[in-house]
Amino acid sequence: MTGEDKARLTQAAVEVVLQASREGRLTTEDDVFQALVAEGLFHPAEGGGDSDGARRTPTEEEAAAALAGILAGHPWLASFEGLSGQRVYHSPDLLSLTYARILDRKGSPLLLMAEEIRANSRDYPRPVPVELFEAPPFDLTPAEIEHTLGIMAADPQYQDISFTPTSTGAVYLFSTLHLERGYAQFLAQRAESLAMNP
């Protein structure tokens, strides 16, 4: 593959990820490859002369071999290992890591809720109202949320996930790995009071 070919491949591959990020989708290496195939970017390796008989690069094989390196090394892109075990790519400028992680975990309400609760408790720090998970981009139903919390309560891996009620009747979720119960209670009560404290 010539330098020019590599540049062309890089540009096309990156654009696939950028476009997916713009549309709020994550991309795997395979997704990128298939998109480039569909675009007709490659030339068959065997007997691959085009109508003028010349063999052009990159071939599908060459592109497949180079793609992972191209995506991993590009400054506009970021990646992480997704729930499927595959590496997923996104453009952080268009699709933040926080949002990308939420999209990736949408297939597993258990991880979706637990990791979001943990991240909030760790980073801000704060507990989150249970209704957070009903709204986009989480989009869980109340029944799914209840079911998921029930599973967490019984699973040793999620014993850090806890809840605190407020005097207004709201329920806030937090992780004991990152927030003490008393402080979580205080923060939940405060969060509820904000609409009364302009």
Place this chain on the structure above:
Amino acid sequence: MAASPGGFAGKVLRVDLSTGKISTQDTIERYGDFLGGTGLGYQVLWEEVPSGTGPFDAANKLVFATGALAGTGVPCNGRTAVTTIFPTCWPKPLVASGHMGGQFAAKLKYAGYDALIIEGRAEKPVWLFIRDAQVQLRDAAHLWGAGIRRTSLEISQEMGASCVVAAIGQAGEKLAPMAIVANSLSHSAGGVGGVMGSKNLKAVGVQGGGAVRIAGDKGEWEKLIKFHLSILGGNNQHVVPSFPTPQSEYYNPGSRWVGEPGRRWGAAQPPIEITGNIYDLNRIAYRTNSAAFFLGDGAWQHTVRGNGCTACPIRCHTILKVPAVAAKYGIREIAQNTCVGLMFGRGFFKKLPGGMKGQAALEACMVGMHLADDLGLWCNYGQLQRDLQKLFYDGLLKAKLGSAEYASIPWDKYVAGDPAFLFDILPRIGQRRGELGQVLSQGTSGLFSQWSIPEETWTQGHDTLYWKMGHPKHHANEDDGQCGVIINTQYNRDAQCHSHTNFVRNGLPLNVQKRLAAEIWGSPDSVDGVGDYTPMNPHKARRARWSLVRKELHDSLGLCNWMGPWVASPLKSRGYSGDDSLESRFYSLATGRKIDREGLDRIGERIFTLHRALTIRDMGQLDMRLQHDRVPDWVFEDPSGASPFSKGTIRMDRADMAKAMDMFYKVMGWDTTTGAPTQETYSRLGLTEVGQSLKARKLLPGDAA
């Protein structure tokens, strides 16, 4: 008189109601050292209102002052400071100001004036007609007794649709200390309506055919405005939305940025669905919905749109349409307001059927806005409502009020959370009817002076949120530890400062806030996690100083301190930082008077220090530390007994707060024993004569009587 090169309109209008004399002064020549707004107001009071003047004395003056950036295209401008001897300040009325947004400031500037100084007292009710250079006092006999809405309508019909009317209602006419002046329906300045009433001035109608010139390069000006727009968040400069977005790493369910694609202004005709990219600069006005924030998601279906001040894309005054209240209570189905004005009615009730975000709460808000914004009644930042709750539920009211009057009030409705209760209580207070109306219309001070309730009953009660001098806390230790407490000690009314709280509530994670804090105030330790307070340090004192100075700057430039300063932003590409020099860059370009951030901050400090000097002079008291900068007892207690600096308490430590005040006085250049500025500080800020005048009264540190 030379025309102003830009920013300033150029003239200050003076109207003597006693003599009918109308005159003008050159703004820059006469008031340029104090910018405008509160700065100009303090200067007028310092120079012209003698110590000991009462709020309703003819000698008191009422200064409506805008600033150099009002009426321009700068986002979040349009504020007018109304400065006077403040009637709700207890036990002795002192200088303070109310602040109104809307379109009044811009119109006053387009008419050619940066400020309007009202003096004396008219013999009979008048209203002030301002159409550019044409200024007249007109008879207001036909308006006296009318509410703010009818007054505004009648004057608008007389002047034409392009006018703006700032009017008082019955509360102001009856000299209620708890009265507002309001323009553009819902934009009010609290506490000053009675002063206007005492002068027999019902309203000011303004029409202006001019414009505000910009001295600097137009391209640069436009570029700076675009930049400012790009660093705006939602209301209160909450820079992250309440929901995760692809554009940001952060979100905060408690953010006032509640608008997102898919939400609808359900009562608009036709309803408007929010679409597109909420980060787009043309989508800023969709981010804020005060009603949805304060009343919950149900408010979206009643939302017509946002309303707001000149050139402000935030539009925090949400217009609500609730046909049910027209049918049920016979009132207008449309109302608009923000924050405490929006919640005026709801705040009276301890409990409401369906909770504080249910249908009854919505109806209480609608009834409250309908009545209070027409009567021209102020709530003293929610203290009126809390006072009534405490009086009633602690049995104080029954003990103090005559039994016949007590029995005449529908307390059953109050306890049941029936919004119809407001039709009894609000006119009672606004029109000062009966003993209860008389007392509550004075503000919390009425309870102390008329009913001899000891102030300690309020300073010790955690539910009152009362601070001092007749006024409540305004973003104190519950938001910002020592910094919030210091700020709340400084004014003669509630502090009205948002510089600090807009930062700590901005929604960014604590480590990002600390990184920004290190850049702005020199140390990450200038900011704590809420309720996880650490002992006082000098960086916090610097941040308190910065917060107060910027508040005064905003109030003097015509900018909204409910939004600024803009030191954080939604921009990931900037690491979520904003711009600490925005105000000085705008001021330099607008006026052609080039000044850097430090230079403008020095003027802000001058203005704040003049407020301090006025307070010292009029209190006749040097020992501000003990006599003025008081902190209520509840700040030093925790209902569950938690110790200060333990996680999950807002309880402060007395010794630490004493140290905090020491550090604050030190960074201000004030004497730490008395909390009074030194002559050196007055001189450093160009206030040498102010210091000398205080020295002559033995009110300078080291010169105690």
